[in-house]
Amino acid sequence: SQQGEEDPQALSIQEGENATMNCSYKTSINNLQWYRQNSGRGLVHLILIRSNEREKHSGRLRVTLDTSKKSSSLLITASRAADTASYFCATDLPYNTDKLIFGTGTRLQVFP
Amino acid sequence: GAVVSQHPSWVICKSGTSVKIECRSLDFQATTMFWYRQFPKQSLMLMATSNEGSKATYEQGVEKDKFLINHASLTLSTLTVTSAHPEDSSFYICSASETSGGPYEQYFGPGTRLTVT
Numbered sequence: 001s002q003q004g005e006e007d008p009q010a011l012s013i014q015e016g017e018n019a020t021m022n023c024s025y026k027t028s029i030n031n032l033q034w035y036r037q038n039s040g041r042g043l044v045h046l047i048l049i050r051s052n053e054r055e056k057h058s059g060r061l062r063v064t065l066d067t068s069k070k071s072s073s074l075l076i077t078a079s080r081a082a083d084t085a086s087y088f089c090a091t092d093l094p095y096n097t098d099k100l101i102f103g104t105g106t107r108l109q110v111f112p
Numbered sequence: 113g114a115v116v117s118q119h120p121s122w123v124i125c126k127s128g129t130s131v132k133i134e135c136r137s138l139d140f141q142a143t144t145m146f147w148y149r150q151f152p153k154q155s156l157m158l159m160a161t162s163n164e165g166s167k168a169t170y171e172q173g174v175e176k177d178k179f180l181i182n183h184a185s186l187t188l189s190t191l192t193v194t195s196a197h198p199e200d201s202s203f204y205i206c207s208a209s210e211t212s213g214g215p216y217e218q219y220f221g222p223g224t225r226l227t228v229t
Binding site: 033035040041043045048098100101102 | 116118144146148153154155156157158161203205207209217218219220221222223225
């Protein structure tokens with residue numbers, strides 16, 4: 001299936017440290033998005049990166065995309081306890097940009 | 113920003129009964145709505161895509177007669193789990209998009225936790 005795999009599955013860091021999560025996918029894409037989910041809640045959209053973009057920034061977030069390796073990374077700089085959540089990458093399909101296929105997710109815990 | 117609500121936020125029902133979950137876009141018209149299912153500590157799995165006024169498109173392996181989806185208006189979609197069984201217990205999340213044909217942002221509801229006893 002197209003479902004992306006994220007690495008690591010879980011990550012624990014101290015406040016102030018940077019957190020890096022990686023996402024790999026299987027087929028070509030048009031866009032890749034990153035979402036955040038607090039425990040037992042819905043998803044919040046973080047950032048969208050198009051297939052012709054290599055890097056994008058939004059506040060403390062930095063996303064990179066390497067279409068040749070079919071991978072993306074999400075970097076959260078100067079993490080805070082409030083960043084504790086699960087993070088998912090989501091890709092569309094080359095023939096259907098409406099559907100999102102979610103990765104397996106990374107559970108991030110930031111200790112104060 | 114765009115807000116999507118779900119109702120109820122949690123529901124417990126007995127095996128064999130049916131449960132309806134509502135998904136509403138509160139401040140925008142949703143051309144397309146999506147229903148996802150999420151098991152504990154797992155990712156979201158797309159169940160179906162619905163467009164207002166037309167039949168939902170179900171993903172492979174999702175029983176359309178068990179998970180009835182109705183997208184009656186541009187602000188409301190409902191998911192009915194018919195003859196629920198304990199294995200249907202899960203977290204159901206809807207999302208909505210103002211446009212189709214991408215790229216676009218999906219706005220997610222807060223989810224509904226279903227427990228079937």
